[in-house]
Amino acid sequence: MKKLNVAIIGTGFMGRAHSNAWSQLGKFFNIPFEINLKCVAGRDEEKTRKFAQRWGYEEYTADWHTLLNRDDIDIICILTPTDVHKEMAVAAMQAGKHVVCEKPCALTWQDCEEMAAQARKAGVVSYLNHNYRRVPAVALAKKMIEEGKIGTVYHWKGAYLQEWGINASSPFRWQFDKNIAGAGPLYDLSSHAVDLARFLVGEPKSVMAMTKTFIAERPGQQDGEQKVIPVTVDDAAFMVLEFENGALGNIDSTRYAAGRKNGNTFELYGSKGSICFDFERMNELEFYDNTVPACGNGYKKIIVNGAGYPYSGAWWPAGHSIGYEHPFVHAFYDFVQAIENHSEITPNFEDGARIMKVLQAAQKSAETGKRIGLEEEV
Numbered sequence: 571m572k573k574l575n576v577a578i579i580g581t582g583f584m585g586r587a588h589s590n591a592w593s594q595l596g597k598f599f600n601i602p603f604e605i606n607l608k609c610v611a612g613r614d615e616e617k618t619r620k621f622a623q624r625w626g627y628e629e630y631t632a633d634w635h636t637l638l639n640r641d642d643i644d645i646i647c648i649l650t651p652t653d654v655h656k657e658m659a660v661a662a663m664q665a666g667k668h669v670v671c672e673k674p675c676a677l678t679w680q681d682c683e684e685m686a687a688q689a690r691k692a693g694v695v696s697y698l699n700h701n702y703r704r705v706p707a708v709a710l711a712k713k714m715i716e717e718g719k720i721g722t723v724y725h726w727k728g729a730y731l732q733e734w735g736i737n738a739s740s741p742f743r744w745q746f747d748k749n750i751a752g753a754g755p756l757y758d759l760s761s762h763a764v765d766l767a768r769f770l771v772g773e774p775k776s777v778m779a780m781t782k783t784f785i786a787e788r789p790g791q792q793d794g795e796q797k798v799i800p801v802t803v804d805d806a807a808f809m810v811l812e813f814e815n816g817a818l819g820n821i822d823s824t825r826y827a828a829g830r831k832n833g834n835t836f837e838l839y840g841s842k843g844s845i846c847f848d849f850e851r852m853n854e855l856e857f858y859d860n861t862v863p864a865c866g867n868g869y870k871k872i873i874v875n876g877a878g879y880p881y882s883g884a885w886w887p888a889g890h891s892i893g894y895e896h897p898f899v900h901a902f903y904d905f906v907q908a909i910e911n912h913s914e915i916t917p918n919f920e921d922g923a924r925i926m927k928v929l930q931a932a933q934k935s936a937e938t939g940k941r942i943g944l945e946e947e948v
């Protein structure tokens with residue numbers, strides 16, 4: 571069987587999530603490749619060595635550039651903060667590697683377009699990891715929309731709520747630095763929500779938004795010293811969207827919603843029915859069938875796992891829940907098929923550019939107080 575050699579850059583949260591998914595892929599899904607964890611790149615040599623040992627990588631390096639000119643690496647996964655995504659992705663694609671990149675795609679939509687252009691030029695497969703698309707319940711929602719069960723979509727209510735910013739003594743980290751992250755929850759969390767809105771409703775046409783920073787500075791390490799460091803991103807971002815197909819929506823994101831650990835939710839209301847999803851109950855999809863007479867009708871809870879549902883049949887018998895890590899495996903299943911078939915996977919860097927344009931329009935709206943059309947200069 572052909573081998574696909576995988577290298578990752580970054581040994582943090584996503585380093586673990588991607589390593590786990592690559593390890594699981596060939597055990598649960600039939601793929602025409604043997605997946606080989608070839609090399610992990612980090613910044614701290616000793617930490618990277620330990621990571622390689624724990625996750626079963628053959629090699630490690632403290633310099634990601636050394637991955638580029640090796641013939642024995644096919645895929646590079648970029649699992650680092652946003653400011654270095656473009657540099658790493660373009661270099662990897664110029665070297666002929668297929669690329670998986672974490673969200674948000676890059677700091678600007680223009681950077682994402684450069685990444686997309688390089689993917690086309692190099693003829694490689696690019697995948698932007700908006701993993702929530704491949705939660706079986708979300709994939710089922712897409713299928714139901716395509717089958718016409720929802721009818722004309724009128725409303726999208728999306729929210730991505732977390733709580734980890736609310737403690738003022740929580741130390742400064744890269745997610746609070748505009749130069750590295752580009753924005754706060756507006757990019758970090760709303761990028762996922764905009765991806766889902768584009769996936770399930772369509773292209774946004776115009777945006778209005780408000781953002782807020784509640785805690786202006788935090789304790790943290792800088793240049794080896796303990797300091798009080800200014801927060802340069804939003805702590806919360808609320809936006810209202812008009813879609814090209816006429817639907818209206820909103821997306822709220824925050825790190826200040828006490829009690830919401832990873833509250834990624836949406837509600838979608840159409841002429842024939844409604845769908846509701848809550849990631850904290852990710853094995854369920856709620857469906858209201860508006861074509862059934864109101865008497866006796868209510869939201870139906872569909873337990874989305876087991877054979878017959880998207881991706882689920884590869885795992886466990888019906889009713890045996892899956893978790894956060896599984897949609898990463900689903901994404902890599904589709905990604906390696908795109909490599910095999912010389913086809914594409916979505917979302918890719920072109921989608922990344924469209925998502926970033928919406929988010930940058932929201933940022934501009936928050937600054938100017940104006941509604942911003944996506945055809946305008948963003």
Ligand SMILES: NC(=O)c1ccc[n+]([C@@H]2O[C@H](COP(=O)([O-])OP(=O)(O)OC[C@H]3O[C@@H](n4cnc5c(N)ncnc54)[C@H](O)[C@@H]3O)[C@@H](O)[C@H]2O)c1
Nearest residue numbers: 580581582583584585612613649650651652672673674699
């Ligand atoms: N898909 C998701 O649901 C999801 C969830 C969390 C984070 N993310 C995204 O994943 C990316 C990484 O986030 P994380 O939470 O894993 O961060 P993290 O801070 O846990 O890990 C980042 C890693 O990148 C390494 N790194 C930073 N700069 C580097 C460089 N120049 N060269 C080599 N390594 C470098 C760090 O040493 C660290 O190992 C971000 O883009 C983030 O938005 C996605």
